[in-house]
Amino acid sequence: MKHVPFQDLKRLHASIKGELDAAVADVIDNTAFVGGSAVQTFEESFGEAHETGSGAGCGSGTDALSLTLRALGVGAGDEVIVPAMTFIATAEAVVHVGATPVIADVDPHTLLLTPETVDAVKTSATRAVMPVHLYGHIIPAAHLEAWRNEGLIVIEDAAQAHLGTTDGMPVGTIGHAACFSFYPGKNLGGFGDGGMVIAQNPALIDEVRRIRDHGRTSKYVHDIVGYCSRLDGLQAAVLDVKLRHLPAWTANRVALAETYRSLLGAQLVPWEDGAVHHLLVARVQNRDDLQTKLKEVGVSSGIHYPVPLSKQPWLADATPPCPGAEVAADEILSLPMDPLMPIEDVHYVVEQVTAMAAA
Template sequence: MAVPVLDLKRQYNQIRKEVENSIAEIFESQHFILGKNGALLEEETAKYLRAKNCIGCASGTDAILLSLRAMDLQEGEGVITTSFTFFATAGAIHNARGVPFFVDIDPETFNVSPARLKEFLETKCDKVNDGVIHKETGKKIRIFLPVHLYGLPCEMDEIQSICKEYNLKILEDSCQAFGSQYKGKKVGTFGEASAFSFFPTKNLGGAGDGGIISTESESLANRLKKLRVHGSERRYYHDEIGYNSRLDELQAAVLRIKLKYLDEWNSKRAVIAELYRKELGNVQEVKTPASPSHSKHIYHQFVIRAKKRDELKKYLDEKGVGNMIYYPVPLHLQVCFGFLGYKKGDLPETEKAADEVLALPMFAELKEEEVKEAA
């Protein structure tokens, strides 16, 4: 039996009529940019996250980039993050004129290790009033960017404590984690700001690119609203140089519909994850993902570890079982970041994970027999 790694058509079939009606209304209005649906989506996502403000933008990548700009990242300043994540995390830091500094991950969760973060700050940095100075490069660091990878929240209590001690601001990369919770609190509400992606494959995905930023700060929200429209608060008057990064009405309309079903879909993913764990429980060659009791994992991906990962992938490919490697090359070893000076062996847990991880089929409409076939 062939099993797809993802099948968005099944989801669309559940909401087809609602989507068609909503899209038709937009075309009748001919209002495509910064309209009613965009404003309502911002209100509804803020209510869902229990955040004070949400600001729509063109993508999850832009959500990180705009947030860094709004948080006053200066040219040449450092931002600490993980190397085991999608490229956009560090790409946005670079494009915001910053410099990524990578710390290693926790091998159980794949998220950044608070212990490694603490070690980096203690041994490689000097504390100053508004951040730290990296000893070797002399670069100032004021921002830490944790990534809630695959839909599992980072250990935010430890991270917040460390960042408070070292005067670092937190920008959450929640692009894979809309709906995840840490100790009963939604991710996206722990830092100065948080970036979310609405790429179609996400748990809450649009019909194209899209993103949103949550923040408790009114001043940050106001600046983000300016930055997404070329740095302008009043048309044709520009206070700073911004971007063209607006979430269009078509995306907002689709997302508003899907948001109503998100908790149901995420719950179904959790049931599928438990079925995988049951089916794979006696398979010593693979390790299923961690799911700490104090966190709500939304399983954007169900990622196993296998020492013979490449052989397993080849076998699944031959059987028609969808699978993906997220991510085969850590960011610190990407050719484009060679100028940063990292080398193989610098982040051992990250590099080991890149050699062993494999994502199995995971979406809310996956059938029980498909899960058993994949397992």
């Protein structure tokens, strides 16, 4: 039976094995395991790829969000608006700095935050908004600019959106900062956890660097209580190799997504130019049943996310219904998407989905 994996990291890594092995060997030879030249090089190249200065690497995407909130002075008494359709980490990061996450619904079609959904939950305590470029679909520049112009701190959750653009501008160039995850399955994934903050303002990056590294001002002087959340040299070396391939991999994702769109059209969660297609998400009826049947014909799929933030046990009591996210949560199905996926596999997946929907 044909098997179409949801994604295939083994195939991806095999395609660049020589480069990865050499980069890892180099870090071992230099014993630069925390900080050091591999981290510095990667921070610079990742920033450059997004048209900002050098970024600040850290331990995870979740930490990238909370370090940024902290560096921008967001804390107790502040409310931070996050979308109902995202991974839990977006809200967790807010709690980690002592602030209160306020859940806003998403547009029922794009599943992204909009000015209207944000306005609906804004109060005098609202300090920041964390728009999520969900699935690698980028929030329009005009929305990000509008929130900034209203005086809100805008922290783009770009965990799923490496190299994404809106109106030709890379993520992280409109908000105060953008935060990335290098979790292995992301568009740019390491060999473990990792994260990065980029920003136009170098002082913000310096502050994130200080906080991520025990709040130190010199080797054994610490003027604030910080965290231990640094990017490992081995991760940085691997990520730097993979970053060199990311533009080509992203172009493949775009081409695959366009093929899916030409075949499935309005059944897909829509996107604008500049999307980087971390996930390829369809809206279907009888989703759970369809997912099981797809598995039987060798097609792996996922659900991102089956439980919106408005229904999460620790958030539900404080959150009014979010119909946009809640209706979608029962209908969304993430279909296979991988930069080295053969185009025939897209056709196979679509044939199966279409045949099952018609049955």
